Structures are given as C-alpha cells and as structure tokens.
Amino acid sequence: MEKGDLDNSTLPTEFILLGIGNVPSLQAPLFLLSLIIYLVTIVGNILVVVVVVADQHLHMPMYFFLGNLSSLETCYCSTILPRLLATFLTGDRTISAQGCMAQFYFFALFATSECYLLAMMSYDRYLAICQPLIYASLMTWKASLQLAAASWLVGFLISAVVTSLLSHSSFCGPKEIDHFFCDFIPLLELTCGDTRVVTLLAFIFSVLDTVFPFLLTLASYMCIITAILRIPSSVGKQKAFSTCSSHLTIVSVFYGTFIIVYLLPRTPQLRQLNKVFSFFYTVLTPLVNPLIYSLQIREVREALRKVLRELWPSPRAQSIAVPGC
Numbered sequence: 249m250e251k252g253d254l255d256n257s258t259l260p261t262e263f264i265l266l267g268i269g270n271v272p273s274l275q276a277p278l279f280l281l282s283l284i285i286y287l288v289t290i291v292g293n294i295l296v297v298v299v300v301v302a303d304q305h306l307h308m309p310m311y312f313f314l315g316n317l318s319s320l321e322t323c324y325c326s327t328i329l330p331r332l333l334a335t336f337l338t339g340d341r342t343i344s345a346q347g348c349m350a351q352f353y354f355f356a357l358f359a360t361s362e363c364y365l366l367a368m369m370s371y372d373r374y375l376a377i378c379q380p381l382i383y384a385s386l387m388t389w390k391a392s393l394q395l396a397a398a399s400w401l402v403g404f405l406i407s408a409v410v411t412s413l414l415s416h417s418s419f420c421g422p423k424e425i426d427h428f429f430c431d432f433i434p435l436l437e438l439t440c441g442d443t444r445v446v447t448l449l450a451f452i453f454s455v456l457d458t459v460f461p462f463l464l465t466l467a468s469y470m471c472i473i474t475a476i477l478r479i480p481s482s483v484g485k486q487k488a489f490s491t492c493s494s495h496l497t498i499v500s501v502f503y504g505t506f507i508i509v510y511l512l513p514r515t516p517q518l519r520q521l522n523k524v525f526s527f528f529y530t531v532l533t534p535l536v537n538p539l540i541y542s543l544q545i546r547e548v549r550e551a552l553r554k555v556l557r558e559l560w561p562s563p564r565a566q567s568i569a570v571p572g573c
Contacts, residue, residue: 289535295538
C-alpha cells in the first residue's frame with residue numbers, strides 16, 4: 249500500500265474481500281443458492297412480522313419479541329447477503345473503506361441487539377413458567393417495549409464505539425480481508441502499530457455484547473428446566489417445555505455457531521472452516537428462525553394459515569362468496 253494512502257486517523261480507500269472461495273465454476277451455483285436463501289429469509293421473516301401484527305391473538309409479549317426478532321433477522325442478513333450476491337454475480341471483490349465500516353457497524357449492531365433480545369425472550373419465558381402468578385403484572389406492554397428498546401439501544405451504542413475505534417486505527421500491509429464480509433477480527437489483522445488498546449476494548453465490549461447476554465439466557469433456562477422437572481405430570485412437563493422449545497432451539501443454533509466462530513483459532517488450516525461456520529450463523533440462522541417458530545408454535549401456524557387464506561383465497565371459497573359467478 250502506498251504511504252500516502254495511510255494516515256493514523258484515516259482508512260485506505262478500499263479493501264478486497266477474499267470471500268468463501270475463489271473457484272470460478274462455483275460462482276453461479278453459489279449465487280443462485282445465496283439468492284434463494286436471501287429471498288426465502290426476507291419473505292419468511294416479514295411474513296412472521298405481518299402475522300404477529302395482524303392477528304389479535306398474538307398480541308402478547310412473547311410474540312411481540314418474536315416480531316422484533318424477525319425484524320432483526322431481516323436487517324441482519326441484509327447487511328451481508330446483497331454484497332455477497334454482487335460478488336458472485338460480477339466477480340468484483342472490492343469494497344470501499346466507508347462501505348466496509350458501514351457493513352461492520354450494522355452487522356455489529358444487529359448481532360449485539362439479537363444477543364440481548366434472545367436474553368429478553370428467555371427472561372419472558374422464565375417469568376411465564378417460573379412465576380406464572382405475577383407474569384401478567386411484571387411483563388406488561390410497557391415493560392416489553394422497554395426491554396426490546398433496550399436491546400436495540402445497547403446494540404447501537406456498542407457497535408458505534410467499536411466501529412469508531414476500528415476506523416481510527418492505522419492499516420498497513422495487504423488490503424485483503426480474509427472473509428466474505430467485514431468482520432472485526434479479519435479487519436484487526438490488517439491494522440499495524442500498537443493495537444493493544446483496541447484489542448482490550450474490543451474484548452471488554454465482546455463480553456458486554458455476547459458473554460453477558462449469553463449468561464443471562466443460560467441462567468434463565470437453568471431456572472426454567474429446574475421448574476419443569478418439578479412438575480409432577482408428564483403432560484404438564486410437555487406443555488411447559490413446548491412454550492420455550494422454539495426459542496431454546498434458536499438460542500442453541502445461534503450461540504453454538506457464534507461461539508465456534510470466535511473461539512476457533514484463525515490458523516491457515518482452519519480459516520475456511522471458520523468461514524463456513526460464519527456463513528451458517530450470519531446467513532442460515534435468519535433463514536431457519538421463522539421456520540422453527542412456524543413449525544413448533546401452534547398459534548403461529550394457525551395465524552399464518554389465516555393470513556395466507558386472506559391473501560390467497562381458494563377458488564372454492566371465492567365461488568361460495570360470489571354464488572352468481
């Protein structure tokens with residue numbers, strides 16, 4: 249990189265995203281696969297939001313959080329997949345420095361907000377199962393709005409601070425980011441000079457935006473599982489577990505892949521495996537979330553059928569409604 253391209257407080261003009269793999273014969277299949285995943289993810293999550301808003305029976309804190317989660321997932325995958333689709337389609341792997349920082353900022357914002365929102369959802373399930381008599385008085389609409397707003401606000405603040413620190417670092421050496429999107433660790437590998445302060449602050453914020461909400465979620469489910477095991481009847485246990493099984497599945501998938509990605513050593517042999525797990529939690533997790541909720545929660549399935557019937561009424565229903573036709 250030219251010396252004139254660097255400054256202690258500025259970025260290089262552009263970066264190069266190395267992507268998942270540089271195999272020309274796979275670009276077209278990967279583009280089609282990613283496009284299908286993106287369209288299904290967007291349609292599925294938007295449909296969940298529409299169902300939660302449209303059906304009066306779903307106007308409860310649990311489904312309010314679900315609507316927020318689907319909104320987050322829609323924004324979450326939209327920070328990564330459109331740029332990845334453009335790379336597969338055109339072969340252009342360059343991304344401007346401002347675009348890279350913007351992508352990292354929004355990725356960090358939505359990822360952090362999702363961690364805290366999952367913790368709020370687990371707290372909601374804890375109150376519903378472990379404190380059923382006072383659940384309605386504690387989890388009011390006002391409390392639900394405050395918890396959801398706090399999740400978004402924490403994501404906004406943490407991502408803004410980390411992005412500001414990273415954008416004011418000095419970058420030297422190659423401009424190639426060994427990833428398919430602008431993530432923190434691949435960007436940090438390109439910085440030069442004393443990065444101890446940035447690394448330390450990033451570690452502190454990673455504890456705040458990942459470890460802390462994970463421990464809150466884990467504590468809630470330990471209490472939930474303990475309470476379920478105390479229920480004498482098997483029917484009661486099954487009914488109690490069914491109210492949180494969908495959320496527990498999503499938490500397991502999200503944090504399982506998330507932890508693997510950031511604990512896996514970034515050795516040359518494991519970098520491709522790291523990208524595969526990153527693809528899973530950034531692209532596939534937003535895809536499976538609406539499917540898991542739609543398949544496991546009866547109220548969501550019934551509301552979804554009702555909305556679909558209203559949007560696309562069957563020919564038989566139309567002939568009954570208009571007998572003269």
